[in-house]
Amino acid sequence: MQMLHEELLDDGESIGGLVPDADTPPTPDKRSIVHALRFPAQEFKLSAGDDVLDPATGSSAGTLVEVSVDGREGRLQLKRGPKFAGVPLPKALIPGGPYNTSVQRAALRRLAQGMVATGAEGPGRYRALRDLLLGAPPRVAGLAAGAALQGAHLDIDTAWPIVSGLDQSTVFVQGPPGSGKTWLGARLIVRLMRAGRTVGVTALSHRAIHNLLHEVEAVADAEGFTFAGLKKCSGDAGADDETAFHSKLAQPRIATIRDNPDAVPAGVSLLAGTAWLFSRPEFDGALDVLVIDEAGQVSLADALAVGTSAHNLVLLGDPQQLPQVSQATHPDGAGASVLAHLLGEHLTIPPERGLFLEQTWRMHPAVCVFISELAYGMRLVSAPGRERQRVDSPGLSGAGLRYLPVEHAGNSQRALEEAEIIAREVTQLVGGTFTDAEGVTHELGLEHILVVTPYNAQVQALLAALPPGAQVGTVDKFQGREAAVVFFSMATSSGDDLPRDLAFLFSRNRLNVAISRARALAVLVASPKLLQVRCKDAAEMRMVNGVARFVEMEAS
Numbered sequence: 001m002q003m004l005h006e007e008l009l010d011d012g013e014s015i016g017g018l019v020p021d022a023d024t025p026p027t028p029d030k031r032s033i034v035h036a037l038r039f040p041a042q043e044f045k046l047s048a049g050d051d052v053l054d055p056a057t058g059s060s061a062g063t064l065v066e067v068s069v070d071g072r073e074g075r076l077q078l079k080r081g082p083k084f085a086g087v088p089l090p091k092a093l094i095p096g097g098p099y100n101t102s103v104q105r106a107a108l109r110r111l112a113q114g115m116v117a118t119g120a121e122g123p124g125r126y127r128a129l130r131d132l133l134l135g136a137p138p139r140v141a142g143l144a145a146g147a148a149l150q151g152a153h154l155d156i157d158t159a160w161p162i163v164s165g166l167d168q169s170t171v172f173v174q175g176p177p178g179s180g181k182t183w184l185g186a187r188l189i190v191r192l193m194r195a196g197r198t199v200g201v202t203a204l205s206h207r208a209i210h211n212l213l214h215e216v217e218a219v220a221d222a223e224g225f226t227f228a229g230l231k232k233c234s235g236d237a238g239a240d241d242e243t244a245f246h247s248k249l250a251q252p253r254i255a256t257i258r259d260n261p262d263a264v265p266a267g268v269s270l271l272a273g274t275a276w277l278f279s280r281p282e283f284d285g286a287l288d289v290l291v292i293d294e295a296g297q298v299s300l301a302d303a304l305a306v307g308t309s310a311h312n313l314v315l316l317g318d319p320q321q322l323p324q325v326s327q328a329t330h331p332d333g334a335g336a337s338v339l340a341h342l343l344g345e346h347l348t349i350p351p352e353r354g355l356f357l358e359q360t361w362r363m364h365p366a367v368c369v370f371i372s373e374l375a376y377g378m379r380l381v382s383a384p385g386r387e388r389q390r391v392d393s394p395g396l397s398g399a400g401l402r403y404l405p406v407e408h409a410g411n412s413q414r415a416l417e418e419a420e421i422i423a424r425e426v427t428q429l430v431g432g433t434f435t436d437a438e439g440v441t442h443e444l445g446l447e448h449i450l451v452v453t454p455y456n457a458q459v460q461a462l463l464a465a466l467p468p469g470a471q472v473g474t475v476d477k478f479q480g481r482e483a484a485v486v487f488f489s490m491a492t493s494s495g496d497d498l499p500r501d502l503a504f505l506f507s508r509n510r511l512n513v514a515i516s517r518a519r520a521l522a523v524l525v526a527s528p529k530l531l532q533v534r535c536k537d538a539a540e541m542r543m544v545n546g547v548a549r550f551v552e553m554e555a556s
Contacts (some may be wrong), residue, residue, distance in 0.1 A: 001055045001094070006413060006499070008092045010095060010456045012043045015067075016092040021075065032081045034065055035089060039074045041463065043474055046093060052078075054090035063089045069155040072463050093132055105157025107279040107305040125285075127168040129307045137353050141165040148351040153387065156187045159355055161187050164195060166312040166319065168287070170355035172342050173316050176380050177371065177516035178482065180294075185316045186215035189291060191225050193269040194468045197288040201272040202306050206233060209272050211480070212316075213254055216270070220253060229254035233272035233344055246283060278306040285423045289314060296321055296339045303338035315441045319343050320375040321513050322479055334449040347377040360516075361437075362482050364390070366400030367515065367522050370553050374546055375512045389520040393432025393444065395425050401515075401554040403548035411493040411527075413455040416526045419465035420491045424489070426466055426521070434520065446470050450483040452514045454505055457462035458491040475510045477516055479530035486518040490526040490547075502533065515550070524550055 003133075006250040008016030017040045024036035046064060054061040060078035069075075111126050118124030120134065131139070137146055140162055143459040149162050149171075162171060175181025189212075192199050201216075203209045212230065220227060231254050254270065264271055264286050277283070278290065285527060290310035291297055295317035307313050319339040343349060348356050358379050360368055364438055372380040390399045404425070432444040442448070451462050451472045462472045471483070492498055504510075515522045524547070531548055535541045 001053075001058055003055065005092070006070055006457065008094075008374050009040065009042055010413065010499075012474075013045055013091060014055070015039055015044045015046055015074070015076070015296070016042065018076075018089070018091050018093065020089060025142040029079060032079050033084075034060075035080065036076045036378055037076050037078060037089065039076070039236055040071050040456075040460055041069045041074055042459070043477060044127045046095065051095055051096045052093040055092050055094045056090065060096075061093055064093075070090045072460065075304040076488065084328070103279040103281075104275055104302060104305040107137030107284075107308045108301065109514075111304055111308055112285065116273050118241060126308065128166075128311065128313050132170045132304070132307065132313065132338070132342070135344070135353070138171040139167040140171075141167050142418060147350050149353075149355055154355055154357055155189075156184060159184060159188060160191055162313055162355060163289075164192065166314075168311050170307075170315065170348050172295075172339060173314065173344075173357070174349045174354060175316060175318050175338075175357045176360060176376055177318075177321065177513070178360035179357035179380070180359075180361055181316050181318070181357060182212055182215050184357065185291060185293060185314075186219045187217050188279065188314065189270070190219045190223065190225060193291055194225060198264055198268075198286070199270050200278055200287040200306075200310060201270065201293065201296075202274060202278055203293040204274075204293075204297050204302075208303040209274070212293045213272060213293075217253060227269045229270035229272065230257050230261070230268055231255070232257055232260065232271075232277045275302045275306050277459040278309040283309040285311065286311070288312065289317050289460065291316060292338070293317065296337050297453070298338050299334075300336055300338045300341045301334065304348040313340060315342070320347065322476060322509055349378050361386070363516060363518055364399040364518075364520050367518050367520075370401060370522075370550060371512060371516045374508060375551065383437075386519075388435060388437050388439050389484070391429070391432060391444065391520050392435075393429045393434075393540060396485070396521060396523065398430075399520045400522075401550060402521060402555045403551045404523060404525045405528045406525060409493050410497060410526055411491060412497045412499045413491055414461045415458065415489070415493065415527070416461055416465070418473055418491060419458070419461040421490060422462065422525055423465040423467075426451070426470065430467075436519075444484065448484040449468060449487070450476055450478055450481060450485070450517050451487045451489065452487040453491055455491050455499075458489055461491075462489065475513050478511050482517050482519055484519050485521045485523065486515065487525055488514040489521045490524070490530060492530065493527045494529035502535070502540050503543060504528075506533075506540075506547060507547045510552075511546050524554075 008014045018037045021036035021038045026035050048066055052061050062078045065077040065079050067076040073335045114125045189199050235257050269487050277554045278531055287310040289312045291314045293316045295315040298318040317339050361383045364386050369381040373377050405423050406418050408415050427445050433441050434444050434448055435441045446469045452475055459472055533544050
């Protein structure tokens with residue numbers, strides 16, 4: 001509610017820049033009126049059915065009926081009842097009140113009561129969660145305490161004895177970009193079901209859950225394994241994702257349910273849903289294993305709440321990529337994700353405390369070495385064959401890192417100068433070639449190029465400059481995606497022009513995610529003045545050093 005117009009456009013929760021749609025007059029709906037509004041294309045999480053607020057007043061703005069983005073513009077329909085007579089239409093929309101987290105809070109209370117009853121370190125109920133809180137190494141049947149959990153190379157056959165041997169414990173599987181975290185997770189889930197275990201799958205969003213479930217279905221198809229699964233989706237929440245999920249399955253084994261079951265139904269081997277399902281008291285201790293995907297974006301509190309449902313936990317994710325979204329002020333440590341809590345000051349999980357996927361199947365070695373140094377203590381390497389990946393065009397060619405310095409001044413969140421340079425380079429790339437890891441050459445098209453930026457305002461500038469069909473978005477939008485060539489446009493002219501604190505633009509997590517989308521070429525487009533930013537402490541120096549190191553390695 002305190003955000004400026006530009007900040008609302010950039011905020012991932014809100015919709016800013018609303019204007020009435022002159023081509024669509026208001027229409028009556030019983031006693032209400034439905035208003036059509038337009039807005040610049042931007043990232044947002046609001047969806048049909050949401051009750052929304054007007055940030056200018058802090059009061060209700062109505063209910064969203066439809067909302068969509070098509071190319072460079074978004075449209076929505078806002079339903080307003082008789083009480084809105086004479087009230088101006090909003091210029092922006094923000095979410096309503098906080099979510100009801102009573103079931104999660106009750107689950108945390110059960111955990112606390114269990115720890116009071118049994119002690120913090122002894123055997124008993126919620127032992128896996130007590131280990132998680134204490135950062136204790138996983139307990140694995142047949143493995144001595146503190147022993148290394150992996151050898152030189154981690155794959156399904158080396159990970160399976162660890163996961164299947166968990167003894168009321170928690171294991172963290174850290175999967176850097178392109179390392180096959182979803183591939184491994186799905187195969188572990190299928191093996192667990194084959195072994196007669198009841199498995200839960202959860203994540204922060206329905207979309208993340210669906211991504212893992214798709215791979216589970218594909219593995220089951222390939223192995224000829226039949227199972228029964230249920231995925232909980234309440235009301236309209238995730239309805240669009242739910243429709244898309246089922247439309248892609250040839251023989252779906254996982255059905256959608258709308259109401260909470262009283263228990264895991266008989267014959268069901270897999271149950272999927274968000275924290276509001278697995279924190280419920282009727283699921284306390286109901287699962288053999290709970291898999292939390294994208295756990296780097298799941299708070300410690302949520303992980304503990306859902307963990308009450310299972311005897312063992314498998315945490316899939318990477319805290320070096322995009323962290324959990326956090327607002328307001330939290331007690332010390334409570335604002336950390338569950339993976340950040342376990343990782344502590346380490347870049348990667350120590351071998352005796354979890355599993356690290358050390359090969360990327362995406363990045364050329366010349367891109368990987370930068371990412372490995374930036375975020376993974378040089379433990380991440382390229383899989384065999386990635387050295388074959390390269391681009392050939394009249395402009396940018398080869399593989400690795402490229403820096404395109406662009407002089408501009410006074411730009412905060414939008415740099416037309418960078419958009420023009422990127423448009424020129426993309427034009428030269430299209431029609432060139434990309435050679436993949438198998439040595440097969442493809443003609444380069446817009447589908448082989450991603451253009452990433454931290455700001456929604458720069459997204460609009462890039463969309464206006466680039467040809468139709470160009471893939472442009474914020475870092476958050478492209479996590480999990482990959483392309484032969486990735487451009488990262490920083491947009492801000494200098495440290496004096498930063499629209500918010502230095503940590504947003506120079507975040508090592510965002511730099512990691514942006515650059516690691518690239519299979520062959522990663523191109524940084526930025527003002528040279530960003531290399532002269534003043535830092536107030538060592539933490540800021542480390543962040544700015546990430547960009548400086550990219551430029552240094554590109555020149556070497």
